[in-house]
Amino acid sequence: MMLMKRRDFLKAGAAAGALASLYGCAGTGKASGHVVVVGGGYGGATVAKYLRMWSEGGVQVTLVERNPTFISCPMSNLVVGGTRTMEEITVSYDGLKNTWGVRIIQDDVLAVDAAKRSLRLAKGGELSYDRLVLSPGIEFMWNEIPGLDNAAAQSTILHAWKAGPQTVALRKQLEDMKNGGVYALTIPKAPYRCPPGPYERACLVANYFKQSKPKSKVIILDANEDVVSKKGLFTKAWTDLYKDIVEYRPNSEVKDVDVASKTAILEFDKFKADVLNVVPPHRAGDVATKSGIKLINDRWVDIDWLSMESTNTPGVHVLGDAVFPAPTMPKSGHMANQHGKLAAAAILNLLSGDQPNPTPVLMNTCYSFVDAKNAIHVTSVHQYDPATKVVQPVKGAGGVSAARNEIEGKVALGWAKNIWADMLA
Amino acid sequence: MKLLPTVAGLGLLAATGFAQAADPNLPRNLAATCANCHGTNGKAVPGAGIDALNGVEKAKALQKLADFKSGAKPASIMHQIVKGYTDEQLDLIASYFAAQK
Numbered sequence: 001m002m003l004m005k006r007r008d009f010l011k012a013g014a015a016a017g018a019l020a021s022l023y024g025c026a027g028t029g030k031a032s033g034h035v036v037v038v039g040g041g042y043g044g045a046t047v048a049k050y051l052r053m054w055s056e057g058g059v060q061v062t063l064v065e066r067n068p069t070f071i072s073c074p075m076s077n078l079v080v081g082g083t084r085t086m087e088e089i090t091v092s093y094d095g096l097k098n099t100w101g102v103r104i105i106q107d108d109v110l111a112v113d114a115a116k117r118s119l120r121l122a123k124g125g126e127l128s129y130d131r132l133v134l135s136p137g138i139e140f141m142w143n144e145i146p147g148l149d150n151a152a153a154q155s156t157i158l159h160a161w162k163a164g165p166q167t168v169a170l171r172k173q174l175e176d177m178k179n180g181g182v183y184a185l186t187i188p189k190a191p192y193r194c195p196p197g198p199y200e201r202a203c204l205v206a207n208y209f210k211q212s213k214p215k216s217k218v219i220i221l222d223a224n225e226d227v228v229s230k231k232g233l234f235t236k237a238w239t240d241l242y243k244d245i246v247e248y249r250p251n252s253e254v255k256d257v258d259v260a261s262k263t264a265i266l267e268f269d270k271f272k273a274d275v276l277n278v279v280p281p282h283r284a285g286d287v288a289t290k291s292g293i294k295l296i297n298d299r300w301v302d303i304d305w306l307s308m309e310s311t312n313t314p315g316v317h318v319l320g321d322a323v324f325p326a327p328t329m330p331k332s333g334h335m336a337n338q339h340g341k342l343a344a345a346a347i348l349n350l351l352s353g354d355q356p357n358p359t360p361v362l363m364n365t366c367y368s369f370v371d372a373k374n375a376i377h378v379t380s381v382h383q384y385d386p387a388t389k390v391v392q393p394v395k396g397a398g399g400v401s402a403a404r405n406e407i408e409g410k411v412a413l414g415w416a417k418n419i420w421a422d423m424l425a
Numbered sequence: 426m427k428l429l430p431t432v433a434g435l436g437l438l439a440a441t442g443f444a445q446a447a448d449p450n451l452p453r454n455l456a457a458t459c460a461n462c463h464g465t466n467g468k469a470v471p472g473a474g475i476d477a478l479n480g481v482e483k484a485k486a487l488q489k490l491a492d493f494k495s496g497a498k499p500a501s502i503m504h505q506i507v508k509g510y511t512d513e514q515l516d517l518i519a520s521y522f523a524a525q526k
Contacts (some may be wrong), residue, residue, distance in 0.1 A: 041493070270486050345450060381510065382509075418475055
């Protein structure tokens with residue numbers, strides 16, 4: 001059945017390709033072929049849309065995504081904090097399908113055979129590709145926290161670091177907690193997904209407590225020696241807005257968890273909470289780590305910054321949080337979207353027989369809310385440096401907000417609407 | 426005197442010391458880095474509170490960017506972002522958006 005579908009699709013693809021060639025195509029050559037994208041998050045959805053848009057339909061794109069809809073990690077802390085709903089951070093894949101002609105398969109990928117240029121799907125069947133894009137996000141390293149290395153523990157002690165059912169469940173735990181309870185959030189050592197995210201979550205949970213459960217506490221157990229992102233702005237928010245609620249503890253790496261008593265076990269200390277929210281250390285998603293693709297530190301994919309192509313597996317491009325980051329480059333949705341565009345441009349050049357753009361630029365912006373209305377940002381611009389063959393942050397560019405403000409709170413919501421449209425509409 | 430885009434492109438090559446020819450899609454690729462906030466091809470989502478860039482006259486856009494860079498025009502974030510791009514790159518970006526409907 002899968003083969004049948006694929007044959008039909010290829011026929012349709014050939015027709016679309018012929019149609020596109022009538023209208024011509026930007027670029028020096030004519031890109032054609034079939035690209036499979038695995039993972040429809042900020043990176044994968046973007047590369048799928050931009051491949052279709054920039055090739056004017058000349059390149060066929062299949063997106064394999066396990067979830068029926070896109071749920072955004074950015075803005076999900078507002079759901080945890082109770083000021084936004086899941087519906088407001090959920091976007092359909094219909095735009096990719098209907099407007100851009102991306103074929104969408106809701107499934108998981110079991111294995112990639114890069115030599116054969118094909119991959120095997122969990123529900124059965126194989127897909128062959130000319131180029132493959134993996135945008136698998138992160139996988140948690142549960143073995144680093146033995147008490148959480150089973151499904152039952154993971155349904156009680158939540159991470160909520162992938163937006164979805166865990167976001168809803170964490171909100172429910174906070175609502176069920178008594179006034180005077182303790183919420184503890186643990187942060188793994190950097191690099192992790194969304195550097196300012198944990199500190200934003202601490203602010204938004206504290207904002208909820210301040211209004212609804214003022215005797216309650218937020219304790220941040222940070223494995224890092226200091227606040228990783230927007231330090232001055234977050235610490236000022238904790239002092240100004242949540243003085244008797246938020247307590248920050250650096251150098252507090254969680255080694256294990258006692259699930260029954262909701263206790264985080266640190267190296268020399270223990271911490272018991274009413275709601276324990278553990279963000280475990282993470283690595284590149286399974287499809288990237290199980291396909292023989294070169295990793296750095298056994299965790300992140302080593303890529304060529306001109307094309308996002310694996311350094312040891314030709315034809316496989318990897319995006320987003322799964323990638324070993326360039327200097328100061330955050331693992332963010334915004335950056336994954338930028339990776340998607342860099343990869344789309346490079347893949348179209350390669351499919352046309354040209355070299356990738358030798359001078360790519362990437363930029364990042366992350367907004368964080370410190371309460372329901374006020375936000376702060378961090379931004380950076382990264383230019384390719386031929387000497388080091390890495391995208392390097394531009395000195396003197398980028399920076400953070402002067403102070404938290406409501407204007408950036410409005411812009412942050414506008415950012416979400418625009419980036420979701422840039423990926424999916 | 427305004428540089429033509431091709432001359433600006435050569436300036437960029439000289440600046441980065443890169444021997445290869447510029448990618449013919451460089452303006453498109455550079456402009457795409459703005460789209461996260463300003464919309465695909467500069468077409469921002471209406472009512473989302475962020476400026477659309479499509480069809481903005483090139484000279485006007487370059488003046489605004491220069492004012493962000495110098496600090497003459499206050500901004501919450503653009504003064505920090507604009508400093509990450511060379512003048513040649515900003516020229517290519519402004520040309521690209523000016524040509525978008």
